[in-house]
Amino acid sequence: METLASQVNSIRLTLQAVEAQVGSGRIQKDALEELKSAVDEIRLRIWAIMSAAAEGSDGLALQRFRLRRAIEFCDGLNREFESGTMSARHRECAILQAVLAKLTASLAKAVPEAH
DSSP states (O other): OOOHHHHHHHHHHHHHHHHHHHHTTOSOHHHHHHHHHHHHHHHHHHHHHHHHHHHTOTTHHHHHHHHHHHHHHHHHHHHHHHHTSSOTTSHHHHHHHHHHHHHHHHHHHHSOOOO
């Protein structure tokens, strides 16, 4: 099993490789935006893991964090589609729609109806 120290080292080495690729011009700006988003997500998830560990809640805080992030993300996408700033012509939109349909069905089964 990989230790936390080796995982952290792997992340550092990856970032150094990315930095070298940026320096040589082999990475496009769009890819950097994706990297930034991934790093932001890592940072937020680490914070959530630390909070969950401090609470000793057996992962419930982490689950709630992930749900809140999903809510924020979906709400943001919804606003972009409604305002027209996000195009629905991307092929990923059909994939997203299928995933959301599955998620909706799973939630319908998992969440008891409110009476």
